[in-house]
Amino acid sequence: MSLNEEPASPTARLMQAPSFNLCILALLGYSTMIDVNLFKKCLEQTLLKHPRSSSLFVVNDKDRGKWSWRRTRVDLENHVFVPDLDPDMQNPDGFVEDFTAGLSRIPLDYAKPLWEVHILNVKTSDANSVVIFKIHHSLGDGVSMISLVLACAKKLSDPESLPVMPSKKPKQKQKSSGVVGLVKRLFVSIWIIFLVVFNTLIDVALFLATILFLKDSKTPIKGGGKVDRAPKRFVHRVISLDDVKLVKNAMNVSINDVVLGVTEAGLSRYLNTTYEKRRENGAEVVMKKTRALPRNLRFRSAVIFNLRPTPSIQDLAEMMEKEELNGMWGNLVALVLLPLTIAVQDDPLRHVRRAKATMDRKKLSLETNIVFIVLKLLIKLFGIKTAAVVVGAVFQNTTMAISNVVGPPEEINLFGHPLCYIAPTVNGFPQALVVHYQTYANKLIICLAADENLIPNPHQLCDDLQQSLQNIKETVMKRGLVKGFPVCGTV
Template sequence: MKNSKMKSMAIKKKEKEKKEEEEEPMSPTGRMMLAPKFNIFIILFMGYYSKIDPILFKKCIHQTLLKHPRFSSILVASGASFRWRRTAVDLDRHIFVPDVAAAAESPDEFVAEYASRLSVIPMESAAKPLWEFHVLNVKTSDAEAVVVMKIHHSLGDGVSLVALTHACSRKIDDPASLPVLPLPSKKRREGGGRGLLKLIWMVVLILFYTLVDVAAFVSTLLFLRDVKTPVGAGRGVRLSRKRFAHRIVSLEDVKFIKNAMNVSVNDVVLGVTEAGLSRYLNSIYVKNRGKGGENNEKSSNCLPKNLGIRSTVVFNLRPSPTIEDLAEMLEKEELNGMWGNVVAIVLLPFTIALQDDPLTYIRKAKSTMDRKKLSLAHQCACITMKLTTSFFGIKAAARLTRAVFRNTTFTFSNVMGPAEEVNLFGHHLRYIAPSVCGFPQSLIIHYQSYNDKIIISIGADEKLISNPDQLCDDLVKSLQNVKEAVKQRALASASLDYC
């Protein structure tokens, strides 16, 4: 019996050693994200309804996240080659519970300052896996406690990492069950007798829009740069500290606008972003011209005419894994080819102007997105980066990617979250607000849905945008203005029908 037990222990020890010695090559995109001057980290804020029990939190991390191969691997460099090597993880080196006594006077500012410092603190890739949690048991305006997660983007693309977070969560009323994610809306296929003519016209549009977008992308790589604005990045912005802010708004308000205008949720948040940026930039131009004061900011239009900027949108080309797939992957501790950074870049134009009718922003956003959906430029961009990597190496591909970000103004993203509130790492989650640091732009605007809420999350260079809370407020105000305009239009329509 004793020999049998010793044999079993020896087998387990061998399996553990074998696991630690396993190596897997790093993907080209992952290597690019570790290139000099392009070291990208995700900063994830998780607000909770209760104080965090560090012991329970660690236990849940051990039972879920540590089963993911990427979160239990270190980077091993051999010349120009990088590989993931499985290793034993010491959670005490990844989960920190700092003293929060200094947060008594201004808890929101304490959390913001803490996260801002994290944006410039390096993480040694050879010392430990590239992620860590910071548990801040301080009551803020939105939560009883906040956990800030810092994770290197080379571990996975944003959509996969958010999906992984969901796979680590459980239903509030059924701790054994996974939460429900909203399904993407499917468009109805319209029939018709002119199918061939429609198909030919569609092919013409796809070719035309693809050629236009490819030309714009190549021009951006080589020389085309956005006009300078108060939110445009300067030299060295990648190394500067970032400030983070967020606001929680009603998802029902967004859906109300969506249904009333027959558009998508993405169209709504895109239009709101253009409206909010226009409002924010106008207030800066007003102040710069010596017309300070609240009344002037609301009534004066000091925006330059024909002011256009562009946003980069980075999205996953690989089919997004489902929560069930990721949960199975965690159980088996195998990636099964469903992980990594397989991404493309799309350039979105924004017209910065104050519109008399707030609904104009939504209509323009829909027109832009409808056109982008007919373009294959993102596929061409992905192929370009792959060819560049193959023929000229990672540094050349990173240089081109930096050029895209450097020559545009900001990054925009919109990700769906669970359709219900969840228990994440042993505690009831109130909100989740992701952002990014370490890339050559001064601003990222991210929308994250969760239950009946949408969290607007801002990451900004503190030198250029010292008060990202104002931009958050302008985005919220723009959403309210669009909602009120929709209501007024509905009332006017009902009045005409009555007459």
């Protein structure tokens, strides 16, 4: 291997497997029309200095098929595309959706670095222009990508400063003094260790069963074989992050708990409506008049967890300046299987409480770490094809995937233009539905990648997710759980 080559990581090689060939499609909405020359100049000063953005993915057949990244010179004209569009077109939102869907069906050219940019100077309902980044997932995971984006950005309020990512506040532990306190801490530590071991054994056993035989119930959104090659639609919805924070503070849960609860509630609404329509058309047996959902559905989501701490924006900016990775890049992800209860609830808050209980339990499990270690061993001992078959079995036997990426808490200027929203999604995923949640400033962007055949109305699913959040918000307000809002009756 030459000096300008770097070996590809095991996960990057896995994401190049034919049955698991993933591409990130990131829609960036801007407040202004795009000045193409300025945009290209900013790309040259930032993104092109990143080693992955200027490297070819190479398979060296003479070296037993080892894969590597080889540095090369980048010609922006081969990566940045600006179609000539009618600014007064009748349905710009539909055009952007159709353009994105068409883009997902065109493979990337391996004769050049695996990314490209499409600038659409057309006004939509959420922005005055849209830029679509298509990037092969082997270049990096979600945390790496959002960190890279922010390293290329500046604060809108302070054009000379890099954005600052929110940091978790360390929890203050109350220490008990004396013998009683020592015994109490010892008991708690032993109990936590027991729970971690117990939960890990259960989770690993269920994960193994999922690979071998344990399948989710068949539902209208459960994909079958070759679903990764099925045509997809990519839609998004921009909602208020303040509504999510209101529920979070009122119920004393995390934003992830609220998002997972909203997902469960929205999917329950969507599937209940779908089963009702089937029943009305005579395709289903007669059920209860009010609720058409089958009972006891096994419905699980594969959740993508990042195992790497979020890189510092300053470190990434320095990395691009030096054009060295320094171990801060790549795909360091693992899977966790989360069960969802698909049922119409009289109390919408039950979805959030159940989500919190599920997430709290998963935090006391080493499932993510063990899955990651086993996956690396599979690749090393048996090769990419075997690992791809195993991972594919997990996705084929579950129903959907969920991912949540935290963005900057304030508005930014990205590649020379003020940014409205970030809507990332993925193509080539071996499931019929992938839901991404992306925060940006005071917004939460819901992004769906949906199989056109199984989910012909993804906008309805967006409506159901948004309405579910609204129902949960109204319930906590009516019950007086939000400070400053009186109780306005019962629910």
